[in-house]
Amino acid sequence: MGLDLIQTRRSFHRIPELGFQEHKTQALILNTLESFSAGERLSIKTWKTGVLVFIRGTQPENHKTKAYRTDIDGLPIQEETGYDFCSEHEGNMHACGHDFHMTIALGVIERLIADPPEHNVLVIFQPAEEGPGGALPMLKSSEFNEWRPDEIMALHVAPEYPTGTIATREGLLFANTSELFIDLKGKGGHAAYPHLSNDMVVAASHFVTQIQSIVSRRIDPLDSAVVTIGKVTGGTKQNIIAETARIEGTLRALDPKTMDQIKRSIKAHLVGIEASFECDAEIDFGSNYYQVYNHSQPTSDFIDYCRSSNYPLVICKEAMTGEDFGYFLKDIPGFMFWLGVDSEAGLHAAKFKPDENALHMGVEIVTGYLKKAF
Numbered sequence: 508m509g510l511d512l513i514q515t516r517r518s519f520h521r522i523p524e525l526g527f528q529e530h531k532t533q534a535l536i537l538n539t540l541e542s543f544s545a546g547e548r549l550s551i552k553t554w555k556t557g558v559l560v561f562i563r564g565t566q567p568e569n570h571k572t573k574a575y576r577t578d579i580d581g582l583p584i585q586e587e588t589g590y591d592f593c594s595e596h597e598g599n600m601h602a603c604g605h606d607f608h609m610t611i612a613l614g615v616i617e618r619l620i621a622d623p624p625e626h627n628v629l630v631i632f633q634p635a636e637e638g639p640g641g642a643l644p645m646l647k648s649s650e651f652n653e654w655r656p657d658e659i660m661a662l663h664v665a666p667e668y669p670t671g672t673i674a675t676r677e678g679l680l681f682a683n684t685s686e687l688f689i690d691l692k693g694k695g696g697h698a699a700y701p702h703l704s705n706d707m708v709v710a711a712s713h714f715v716t717q718i719q720s721i722v723s724r725r726i727d728p729l730d731s732a733v734v735t736i737g738k739v740t741g742g743t744k745q746n747i748i749a750e751t752a753r754i755e756g757t758l759r760a761l762d763p764k765t766m767d768q769i770k771r772s773i774k775a776h777l778v779g780i781e782a783s784f785e786c787d788a789e790i791d792f793g794s795n796y797y798q799v800y801n802h803s804q805p806t807s808d809f810i811d812y813c814r815s816s817n818y819p820l821v822i823c824k825e826a827m828t829g830e831d832f833g834y835f836l837k838d839i840p841g842f843m844f845w846l847g848v849d850s851e852a853g854l855h856a857a858k859f860k861p862d863e864n865a866l867h868m869g870v871e872i873v874t875g876y877l878k879k880a881f
């Protein structure tokens with residue numbers, strides 16, 4: 508095979524781009540596809556900054572289509588891996604393994620061109636998984652619907668598992684998510700005259716502390732939920748009382764009803780903050796991702812395939828991570844699985860260093876399953 512998986516991954520790793528800005532990434536995908544010289548076997552379409560690749564099966568009368576979806580965006584993280592192929596885009600990094608997911612997708616396409624199955628295969632390069640979410644608008648697009656698949660799969664790298672280990676389960680795999688953005692506006696002033704101002708740094712601090720009790724006091728202990736504030740900004744200088752503050756976070760719940768409860772509680776706390784600090788608050792729940800729920804039949808087919816191929820397999824627990832791949836699974840039968848990449852630093856960490864040996868394993872596993880008749 509001609510594609511050098513490690514060099515391809517490193518090329519993607521150098522150019523991480525944020526959601527719907529993946530122009531260089533899209534060009535690299537298209538150039539690599541062109542180098543395959545696949546002729547009639549391959550049809551390619553772009554959708555926004557994404558790419559759709561249709562691989563025609565050998566039996567034209569069999570119109571069923573299986574699909575593999577990869578995400579393609581990076582994260583706003585300053586890389587600290589020390590790699591000599593580290594990010595050339597200051598402040599952005601592939602810290603969630605999408606460089607791996609894309610490379611595996613290209614390796615799979617190359618393998619399927621050389622030895623196609625009877626049925627058709629669609630490979631989806633989807634933008635903006637980390638936000639604002641590319642899956643939902645892609646699912647509604649005419650480009651996608653013209654090649655709409657009958658079954659779909661995706662993988663996510665997993666730093667906590669040994670390289671090449673597959674982890675999955677039937678049913679719920681990933682949580683429901685919602686972003687959270689809150690803007691507080693009060694009255695700024697001189698640091699020495701606090702009684703004449705409404706300090707938004709103090710208001711934001713109270714709010715962040717108060718909402719820590721939502722999971723422990725508003726959610727049934729038998730449910731699972733997360734309220735994480737990842738960023739707080741406010742004020743202008745150490746001796747000026749802050750007129751504004753911004754709070755950014757993410758909410759997670761295994762049950763959509765629990766997510767509704769968290770949102771109600773957050774709004775209630777915010778009303779209290781507005782009253783007690785005499786300030787204005789604006790709330791925006793940003794993008795929301797539907798849970799990743801693995802369909803029973805394709806997941807058990809995949810588990811059987813892994814067992815019969817002697818791949819290391821773990822039937823894992825659910826995780827509080829989110830993925831807009833959940834929207835694909837809401838509409839189309841399929842499943843997602845974790846692929847072990849054995850990194851000491853975890854996902855979304857500046858030192859995340861997945862083991863590149865997982866690349867050829869990923870290609871092997873995905874190609875083998877996509878070729879299986881269904």
Ligand SMILES: CC(=O)N[C@@H](CCC[C@H](N)C(=O)O)C(=O)O
Pocket residue numbers: 603636637638663684685686756757758794796827828829830854
């Ligand atoms: C696998 C993974 O890490 N996914 C992200 C998805 C982000 C969803 C959204 N932008 C949010 O922040 O809520 C995750 O953070 O789980």
